[in-house]
Amino acid sequence: MTKKPEILLIYTGGTIGMVKDYKSNALKAFNFNHLYKNIPELKQLECAIETISFDKPIDSSNMNVNYWIDILKIIERYYSEKDGFVVLTGSDTMAYTSSALSFMIENLTKPVIFTGSQLPIGDLRTDAKENLITAIQIASARNDKDEAIVTEVGLYFEYKLYRANRTTKINAEQFEAFTSANYPPIAESGVHLKFNTSFLLKSNTTKKTLFRKKLNENIVVLKLFPSITKQVVQGILEIPDLKGVILETYGSGNAPTEDWFIRLLRKAVDRGIYIVDVTQCIGGSVIFGQYETSIQLKQVGLINGKDITTESAIAKMMYLLGENSNKIDFKKYFENPLRGEMN
Ligand code: ASP
Secondary structure (H helix, E strand, O other), rough: OOOOOOOEEEOOHHHHHHEEOOOOOOEEOOHHHHHHHHHHHHHOOOOOEEEOOOOOOOOOOHHOOOHHHHHHHHHHOOOOOOOOOEEEHHHHHHHHHHHHHHHHHEEOOOOOEEEEEOOOOOOOOOOOOHHHHHHHHHOOOOOEEEEEOOOOEEEEEOOOOEEEHHHHEOOOOOOOOOOOOOOOOOOEOOOOOOEEEEOOOOOOOOOOOOOOOOOOOOOEEEOOOOOOOOHHHHHHHHOOOEEEEEEEEEEEEEEOHHHHHHHHHHHHOOOOOOOEEEEEEOOOOOOOOOHHHHHHHHHHEEOOOOOOOHHHHHHHHHHHHOOOOOHHHHHHOOOEEEEEOOO
């Protein structure tokens, strides 16, 4: 590339965009149009940065499918023009949003890097500057053949770039707020920025990049706990218009073997509701049939979520329901990796 890579920085809200007014001690939204003035270090990066901000930046607790589509539309609008994208959101729901975007873009050929921070950008001890600067560096990184190194949706936080749809927020106060228990970091930032190339998704540049905007939100997460009652399970499985359930089970996908429980699951599956078995554990995988307590789940027709995170399972389910796949395809697509989200 003879010209500098062009990066689009999309600000949706969250702590990263705040500055402290030291007189009043209050946090105020930071004007991203004045990025270079506030972070002069950015001038040293070998790229050109354009910024675009939500009209009304949001705390990521208010994130929803409509905002995901807004982010997607911005990326789509600038896709041919820009070489990479950095999306800033609050960290609270970043794992969900970045997972969703990974499914919503098919045949991605450019980097889309999410980041945020635990402390506002204007705070003396902020983690925002490092996260932002390195995320931009990652989005502009190119190999010897002048191709983008990362061609997937990533999440960069505290010196590590993860595959976004493998992440979970695990800490509300430490700078190391995210983990990816079932997949190694795809890049690490130390003295050098090191890409773990063998773990990166390969892109197929001959295929057209598609932007999928249909998502179905009629789903629920049902987390099991010892002594969960029939009334609760029945109430959830009989929600009107329910299309899918992420069933958070124990260990390697185990659930109670009580008759009432299995009967309710069977009834829901027979009514056409997709139920995916995911583990409550941060790491590891569902293995149907490893214990007696998961054999029946398989027999009832549950889908094996394997080592997918709950965040990613939610995004994948909304996406596949939106695509209106038939029953057989839904199961096949869910049980196989679409964007590197499971092994
Ligand atoms: N509550 C904030 C948010 O998720 C926290 C953060 O920005 O990290 O928007």
